[in-house]
Amino acid sequence: xxxxxxxxxxxxxxxxxxxxxxxxxxxxxxxxxxxxxxxxxxxxxxxxxxxxxxxxxxxxxxxxxxxxxxxxxxxxxxxxxxxxxxxxxxxxxxxxxxxxxxxxxxxxxxxxxxxxxxxxxxxxxxxxxxxxxxxxxxxxxxxxxxxxxxxxxxxxxxxxxxxxxxxxxxxxxxxxxxxxxxxxxxxxxxxxxxxxxxxxxxxxxxxxxxxxxxxxxxxxxxxxxxxxxxxxxxxxxxxxxxxxxxxxxxxxxxxxxxx
Amino acid sequence: xxxxxxxxxxxxxxxxxxxxxxxxxxxxxxxxxxxxxxxxxxxxxxxxxxxxxxxxxxxxxxxxxxxxxxxxxxxxxxxxxxxxxxxxxxxxxxxxxxxxxxxxxxxxxxxxxxxxxxxxxxxxxxxxxxxxxxxxxxxxxxxxxxxxxxxxxxxxxxxxxxxxxxxxxxxxxxxxxxxxxxxxxxxxxxxxxxxxxxxxxxxxxxxxxxxxxxxxxx
Numbered sequence: 170x171x172x173x174x175x176x177x178x179x180x181x182x183x184x185x186x187x188x189x190x191x192x193x194x195x196x197x198x199x200x201x202x203x204x205x206x207x208x209x210x211x212x213x214x215x216x217x218x219x220x221x222x223x224x225x226x227x228x229x230x231x232x233x234x235x236x237x238x239x240x241x242x243x244x245x246x247x248x249x250x251x252x253x254x255x256x257x258x259x260x261x262x263x264x265x266x267x268x269x270x271x272x273x274x275x276x277x278x279x280x281x282x283x284x285x286x287x288x289x290x291x292x293x294x295x296x297x298x299x300x301x302x303x304x305x306x307x308x309x310x311x312x313x314x315x316x317x318x319x320x321x322x323x324x325x326x327x328x329x330x331x332x333x334x335x336x337x338x339x340x341x342x343x344x345x346x347x348x349x350x351x352x353x354x355x356x357x358x359x360x361x362x363x364x365x366x367x368x369x370x371x372x373x374x375x376x377x378x379x380x381x382x383x384x385x386x387x388x389x390x391x392x393x394x395x396x397x398x399x400x401x402x403x404x405x406x407x408x409x410x411x412x413x414x415x416x417x418x419x420x421x422x423x424x425x426x427x428x
Numbered sequence: 429x430x431x432x433x434x435x436x437x438x439x440x441x442x443x444x445x446x447x448x449x450x451x452x453x454x455x456x457x458x459x460x461x462x463x464x465x466x467x468x469x470x471x472x473x474x475x476x477x478x479x480x481x482x483x484x485x486x487x488x489x490x491x492x493x494x495x496x497x498x499x500x501x502x503x504x505x506x507x508x509x510x511x512x513x514x515x516x517x518x519x520x521x522x523x524x525x526x527x528x529x530x531x532x533x534x535x536x537x538x539x540x541x542x543x544x545x546x547x548x549x550x551x552x553x554x555x556x557x558x559x560x561x562x563x564x565x566x567x568x569x570x571x572x573x574x575x576x577x578x579x580x581x582x583x584x585x586x587x588x589x590x591x592x593x594x595x596x597x598x599x600x601x602x603x604x605x606x607x608x609x610x611x612x613x614x615x616x617x618x619x620x621x622x623x624x625x626x627x628x629x630x631x632x633x634x635x636x637x638x639x640x641x642x643x644x645x646x
Contacts, residue, residue, distance in 0.1 A: 223552060250557070254554045255554070257552055257553065264545060264548070266545055268545035269549075281553075282554060286555070330553070331552075334553055334554065
């Protein structure tokens with residue numbers, strides 16, 4: 170573990186389904202506390218890349234390294250399972266469709282994993298639930314079931330659930346894409362709070378404005394490769410690659426029309 | 429000679445005891461069939477082939493042959509192998525396993541139908557596959573099949589009459605014994621039918637309660 174090593178390192182990431190190459194030799198580093206947006210057309214491989222970081226979609230080649238430890242280590246099955254469960258505890262993930270556990274209350278959604286995996290006491294669990302839910306403004310819904318919440322509220326609880334494991338890194342897979350437009354802001358707000366707290370975040374998003382607002386760096390992917398990356402001001406205002414320009418023109422004009 | 433229900437009260441104690449035995453055997457077999465059903469479903473879906481195959485054969489055996497025969501086999505047949513079970517235990521095992529196989533079919537379908545995102549979310553938090561199944565997937569699958577499992581449990585209650593043939597003095601056998609003494613089959617069978625009906629009502633009330641309590645968690 171060297172001091173100079175980046176916090177998250179993706180090296181020569183490759184992924185293919187049969188003859189279809191979804192990721193073609195991606196290299197990417199993220200520093201501690203950095204907030205990175207991954208944008209690109211659908212099918213560009215951005216979600217696949219994000220899901221490779223916690224090995225939900227295993228790579229067919231390359232490495233993912235978090236804080237000096239390789240996530241996708243080649244180990245015998247049993248040892249690998251133990252290793253990956255350890256790693257995943259350090260990597261929070263938020264999904265497009267929330268994936269809250271419908272049979273559990275908001276409280277139990279948040280504390281089920283910490284109780285089970287860290288063996289925290291009932292009292293500590295209650296405190297943790299209150300703390301995490303207050304953080305996302307959902308404390309008053311602690312005894313509700315997910316079916317009683319709006320989409321935005323569900324996503325905020327899902328963020329609290331991920332944070333309750335005290336992850337080092339948070340992954341957001343189009344966290345606001347399934348939300349009604351008027352509910353997007355409350356989730357963005359929570360993500361902005363996390364940004365201010367210097368949580369390391371990798372965010373796959375379609376929302377250019379949010380990416381420009383919150384992220385330190387924007388990565389534009391297309392066809393399984395990183396086409397362009399840089400600070401949002403550069404990528405959004407002076408993209409050097411024609412593919413980036415093309416994508417932004419379509420996306421921003423669509424955004425303008427919606428307004 | 430007309431019907432004469434006045435003979436019935438004299439056997440009230442015996443009939444009541446029969447009701448209690450019927451409830452006891454039904455509840456015990458229902459519990460066995462519920463948890464056994466979950467276990468069989470998990471084996472059918474996730475166990476290695478070498479484990480799965482014998483269980484599939486077992487499932488086929490229990491679904492493809494008469495319950496009455498299975499009861500005979502467990503109670504009378506196993507004695508030859510040195511396994512001498514009390515009639516009540518043999519009855520619970522027979523009924524319980526028979527309905528476990530039916531419940532397992534329901535639960536398997538429901539497990540497969542639970543949204544993939546649930547397993548993913550659980551794994552992402554660091555749960556193992558087994559933990560995710562136990563904490564996240566199976567509870568939702570079971571919740572989804574409570575109504576059809578309830579139907580199976582009603583059928584189980586009615587089929588519990590079959591254990592009378594191996595000598596468990598549940599409601600049906602109690603009625604038969606009373607008939608043997610009084611030669612009044614209509615009266616006692618009719619009373620037994622009414623008593624089954626009331627047990628059934630009670631069971632449906634419990635099932636409705638369970639269904640209502642799981643309503644919010646969908």
